[in-house]
Amino acid sequence: MRGSSRLFYLRVSSQMSTARTGVLPTRRRGRDRVAAILDAAAAVFAERGFDAATMTEIASAACTAIGSLYRFFPNKDLLADAVFSRYADSMLDTLDVLVLQAPLLGPEALAEALVASGLQQRPYRDAAVALADERNEGPLLRKALRASIRDKVGLILAAATGLPATQAARMAPMVLQAMKAAPVLLREGLDPEAVVAEARRMIACYVAGSMQPACTAAGR
Amino acid sequence: MRGSSRLFYLRVSSQMSTARTGVLPTRRRGRDRVAAILDAAAAVFAERGFDAATMTEIASAACTAIGSLYRFFPNKDLLADAVFSRYADSMLDTLDVLVLQAPLLGPEALAEALVASGLQQRPYRDAAVALADERNEGPLLRKALRASIRDKVGLILAAATGLPATQAARMAPMVLQAMKAAPVLLREGLDPEAVVAEARRMIACYVAGSMQPACTAAGR
Amino acid sequence: MRGSSRLFYLRVSSQMSTARTGVLPTRRRGRDRVAAILDAAAAVFAERGFDAATMTEIASAACTAIGSLYRFFPNKDLLADAVFSRYADSMLDTLDVLVLQAPLLGPEALAEALVASGLQQRPYRDAAVALADERNEGPLLRKALRASIRDKVGLILAAATGLPATQAARMAPMVLQAMKAAPVLLREGLDPEAVVAEARRMIACYVAGSMQPACTAAGR
Amino acid sequence: MRGSSRLFYLRVSSQMSTARTGVLPTRRRGRDRVAAILDAAAAVFAERGFDAATMTEIASAACTAIGSLYRFFPNKDLLADAVFSRYADSMLDTLDVLVLQAPLLGPEALAEALVASGLQQRPYRDAAVALADERNEGPLLRKALRASIRDKVGLILAAATGLPATQAARMAPMVLQAMKAAPVLLREGLDPEAVVAEARRMIACYVAGSMQPACTAAGR
DNA sequence: AATGAATGAGCCTTCATTCAT
DNA sequence: TATGAATGAAGGCTCATTCAT
Incomplete structure (x- = not known):
C-alpha cells in the first residue's frame, strides 16, 4: 500500500497549477485496471525507452482503451513517474x-x-x-x-x-x-x-x- | 583517417542488401561538410538524446541544408552510428x-x-x-x-x-x-x-x- | 412552466425520426436536477463558448454525474438548445x-x-x-x-x-x-x-x- | 504589399520567447501556396468558426499537405491571426x-x-x-x-x-x-x-x- | 434511476524523408 | 550538387457518448 500512497501524493506535488491529477480508482475494477496499466507501461518503457514508447502501445498492452489510460494517468510523463x-x-x-x-x-x-x-x-x-x-x-x-x-x-x-x-x-x-x-x-x-x-x-x-x-x- | 575508413567499412557491413551507403565525400569541401555535420550531430545528440534530436536541428546547427545532410547520411540511425x-x-x-x-x-x-x-x-x-x-x-x-x-x-x-x-x-x-x-x-x-x-x-x-x-x- | 413546455415541444419538433428526446423529469428531484444542469450549462457556455465547453465540466458544475446529464439532455446540441x-x-x-x-x-x-x-x-x-x-x-x-x-x-x-x-x-x-x-x-x-x-x-x-x-x- | 508586411511583422511581435514564426515564402511557388492556404483558411473559418475548423480541412481545401500548412503557419492560432x-x-x-x-x-x-x-x-x-x-x-x-x-x-x-x-x-x-x-x-x-x-x-x-x-x- | 468507468474517433502537431528546382 | 519545400504517417491527448454496475 505504501508505494501506492506515496505515488499519488507525490504525483500531486509534482504538478504545477494546472495539475489534473488523474483519478484515484475507487472501485475494484479500477484498481485492477491501474495495476494492469502500470505493468504494461513498465514493460513498454523497459523495451523501448521513454521517447519511443507510445501511449497507444501501452494502452493496448494493458488491454485498455487509450481514453482509460488517460483517465488514470493524465499524460505520459506522469505515467512514467508512476512506473x-x-x-x-x-x-x-x-x-x-x-x-x-x-x-x-x-x-x-x-x-x-x-x-x-x-x-x-x-x-x-x-x-x-x-x-x-x-x-x-x-x-x-x-x-x-x-x-x-x-x-x-x-x-x-x-x-x-x-x-x-x-x-x-x-x-x-x-x-x-x-x-x-x-x-x-x-x-x-x-x-x-x-x-x-x-x-x-x-x-x-x-x-x-x-x-x-x-x-x-x-x-x- | 582511420576512423573515417572504419566508419564507412562497417557501415556497409552492418547494412543488408538494401543499404544505401551515403556518399563518400571526394572533394575538400565535402570533407569539411561531413565534419561539420558530425560535430553538430554530436552536440545535438548529446544535448537531447537520440529520439528528441531532430534532423532539422542538426542540419541547421551544421549550417547545412537538410538535403545535404541526407546526402551524406541517408538516415538518422546511420548518422547516429557515424557519431x-x-x-x-x-x-x-x-x-x-x-x-x-x-x-x-x-x-x-x-x-x-x-x-x-x-x-x-x-x-x-x-x-x-x-x-x-x-x-x-x-x-x-x-x-x-x-x-x-x-x-x-x-x-x-x-x-x-x-x-x-x-x-x-x-x-x-x-x-x-x-x-x-x-x-x-x-x-x-x-x-x-x-x-x-x-x-x-x-x-x-x-x-x-x-x-x-x-x-x-x-x-x- | 412555459419555458419548459415550449422547450420540450420544440425539441421534439426540431428532431427527425431518430431523435431521442430526453426524459421529462416527473419527480421533484428531477426538476431540480434539470434546473441545476441548465444553470451550469449556461454558465459554462457563457464562459467558454459552445465548442470549448465540455459536457464533463457542465456536469460537474451542476454537481451531477455525467450519466445523469445525458439522461435529461441526450447530446450537447440539445443541451445548448435548451439553454x-x-x-x-x-x-x-x-x-x-x-x-x-x-x-x-x-x-x-x-x-x-x-x-x-x-x-x-x-x-x-x-x-x-x-x-x-x-x-x-x-x-x-x-x-x-x-x-x-x-x-x-x-x-x-x-x-x-x-x-x-x-x-x-x-x-x-x-x-x-x-x-x-x-x-x-x-x-x-x-x-x-x-x-x-x-x-x-x-x-x-x-x-x-x-x-x-x-x-x-x-x-x- | 502592405498587408503582407504588416502581417509578418505583427506575427512575430505577438509571439513570446518560444516563437517559431513560420517561414516567409521565398520562392514564387511558396508565395502562391501561402495565398491558397489563406484563402482556404478564410473559407473554412468563415464556414465553421475557429474551434470547429480543423487544420486538416483547411489543408485539404488548400490542396496542400498538412505539413506544408504548418510550415508557413506554425499553429492554428497564428493561422487565424494571419487570416x-x-x-x-x-x-x-x-x-x-x-x-x-x-x-x-x-x-x-x-x-x-x-x-x-x-x-x-x-x-x-x-x-x-x-x-x-x-x-x-x-x-x-x-x-x-x-x-x-x-x-x-x-x-x-x-x-x-x-x-x-x-x-x-x-x-x-x-x-x-x-x-x-x-x-x-x-x-x-x-x-x-x-x-x-x-x-x-x-x-x-x-x-x-x-x-x-x-x-x-x-x-x- | 444514478453513477462514473470505458470507449475510440478525431484533433493538433511533429518530423523523418523525398524530390523538384 | 545543393537547396529547402512538400509529404504524410504517427504521436499525444481530448471529449462526446455509451453502458455495466
Whole structure:
C-alpha cells in the first residue's frame, strides 16, 4: 500500500497549477485496471525507452482503451513517474532498512544487499533503468526520487564504512552506477550469475578499499 | 583517417542488401561538410538524446541544408552510428595501445588510463553516452562497436591482471560500466574532480581486488 | 412552466425520426436536477463558448454525474438548445408584452425596453450570445427561435413606428443586432453605463430616424 | 504589399520567447501556396468558426499537405491571426483614409463609407466576423487589431461629429457592432440591398443624432 | 434511476524523408 | 550538387457518448 500512497501524493506535488491529477480508482475494477496499466507501461518503457514508447502501445498492452489510460494517468510523463516511483518506492524502503543494518555489515554483505535492492521488482527495474537517464526537464518526480535514493545510499555508505558524510556522498553516485550496471547488463543477456557476482565484487572492493587508508591514498 | 575508413567499412557491413551507403565525400569541401555535420550531430545528440534530436536541428546547427545532410547520411540511425563510431574508433585506438601497456601497469595506473580513455573527445563522448543506451533494434553499428570495445577491455584486463581470459571477460562489462559512469555523472553536473577520482578508485579497487585471491574468494 | 413546455415541444419538433428526446423529469428531484444542469450549462457556455465547453465540466458544475446529464439532455446540441431556449422564451414573453405597448412608446422608451429585454436573465443571456453565433448546421432549435424573435421585433417596430410591415421587417435584424451589442460589449468589460446608454441611443435614433421621411430618404 | 508586411511583422511581435514564426515564402511557388492556404483558411473559418475548423480541412481545401500548412503557419492560432489580419489590415488602411476625409463627410456619407469598409475582401470578412468573437486568451494578434480598429473608428467619429474624443470613444464600439452587423446578416442570406441600406441608415441616424444636442439629451 | 468507468474517433502537431528546382 | 519545400504517417491527448454496475 505504501508505494501506492506515496505515488499519488507525490504525483500531486509534482504538478504545477494546472495539475489534473488523474483519478484515484475507487472501485475494484479500477484498481485492477491501474495495476494492469502500470505493468504494461513498465514493460513498454523497459523495451523501448521513454521517447519511443507510445501511449497507444501501452494502452493496448494493458488491454485498455487509450481514453482509460488517460483517465488514470493524465499524460505520459506522469505515467512514467508512476512506473518509476513504484520501483523507487520499494527501493527506498529496502534502503531504509539497510541504513539501520549497515553498521553491522561487512563490505561483501553490504554489496550483496545493495545489488539485491537494485534487482527487485523485475518488470519495473528495467523500466526504471530506461527511465532514469531521460533528459526531460520540468518538475518531474523522477529527478526527486533519484536524488533521494542517492542520498540514502550515501547514508548507508557512511554508516557502513565509518567514513565522513562528505566522503560517503562522493562515493554514492558511483555505487549507484554500479548497482544500476547489474540490471543493464542482465538486460543485454549476459550470464546472470556472472553479472551479479561481479557487480557485488566491484562494490565490495570499492567499499573495502575506501576503508583502507592505503587504497584511498593510492586512488588519488 | 582511420576512423573515417572504419566508419564507412562497417557501415556497409552492418547494412543488408538494401543499404544505401551515403556518399563518400571526394572533394575538400565535402570533407569539411561531413565534419561539420558530425560535430553538430554530436552536440545535438548529446544535448537531447537520440529520439528528441531532430534532423532539422542538426542540419541547421551544421549550417547545412537538410538535403545535404541526407546526402551524406541517408538516415538518422546511420548518422547516429557515424557519431558513435567516431567516438568508439578513437577509444578503440586508445585501447589498442593500452593492450600493449597493460602488463606494465598497476591497478591505479590502469584505472586512470581506462577512465581517461572514456573521457576523450568531449563533444562526442556525451553523444556516445546518450546513444549507447538506445534500445533500437535492427542491424546497427553501435552494437558491434560496443562489443569490440568490451572485448578489448577484456584483453586489457587479462594482460594487466594475469587472470584467465574467461575471468577477464566476466569483468570487462562491469569495468566498462564504471568507465561510462564518469561521463554520465559529469553531465549531471557533479564535481568533476570528485567524479573522476572516484571512478578511478572504483576500477582500481576492483582490479586490485581481483588479483588477491582473498577478495576474489570473498566475492563469491 | 412555459419555458419548459415550449422547450420540450420544440425539441421534439426540431428532431427527425431518430431523435431521442430526453426524459421529462416527473419527480421533484428531477426538476431540480434539470434546473441545476441548465444553470451550469449556461454558465459554462457563457464562459467558454459552445465548442470549448465540455459536457464533463457542465456536469460537474451542476454537481451531477455525467450519466445523469445525458439522461435529461441526450447530446450537447440539445443541451445548448435548451439553454438558448430558456433565454429566448423569456425574451419572447417580454416581446409579446412590448407588442401591445409599442403603439404608446416613443423611440426612447422603445429603445430602452428593447435593450432591457436583451439584458435579462444574466447568466443565460451571455450563454445565448455565445450560442447565437455558432455555425452549426442541422435541424437546431436555435435557428427557429432566432427567427421568431426577429419576427416579433418586426411586429413591435411596425406597431411603434406605424411603418408598413415590410419596412419594419427590414429593420428588425439590425435592431436585433444592436440589442445584442449590449451584452457583447458588456462581456468585454466596457463600462456598463456607457454601453447601455449608447445601445439605447443607437436604437432610438434609428427608430426615430425611420419615422422622419427626411432621414429615411437620406439613407437611400 | 502592405498587408503582407504588416502581417509578418505583427506575427512575430505577438509571439513570446518560444516563437517559431513560420517561414516567409521565398520562392514564387511558396508565395502562391501561402495565398491558397489563406484563402482556404478564410473559407473554412468563415464556414465553421475557429474551434470547429480543423487544420486538416483547411489543408485539404488548400490542396496542400498538412505539413506544408504548418510550415508557413506554425499553429492554428497564428493561422487565424494571419487570416484576421489580412482583413483587418485592409480595413485599417481604409479607415486611415477615412480619418482624413471624415471632417468633410455628412452622416450619410460617413455611414456609407464605414459600412463599405466592413464589406471589403469578401471571403475574409466573413472569416473575420467568425474569428472576432473567439474567447481565446493569450497574446493573440486578433485582440490587438480589434483594439486598433476600435480606436481608429473613434478617431473618425470625433473628426466627423466634432464631439470630444471621450464621447466618440463611447460610440465607437456600437458603430463597430453595427458595421459588423452587415456581414453577419448577409451571411444569413438576407436581402443584400436591404441589409446594406439599413446598416447605413442605422449608423447615419446614430451619428446624426449624436450631433443634435436634443437627441443626445434624450438618449440619456 | 444514478453513477462514473470505458470507449475510440478525431484533433493538433511533429518530423523523418523525398524530390523538384 | 545543393537547396529547402512538400509529404504524410504517427504521436499525444481530448471529449462526446455509451453502458455495466
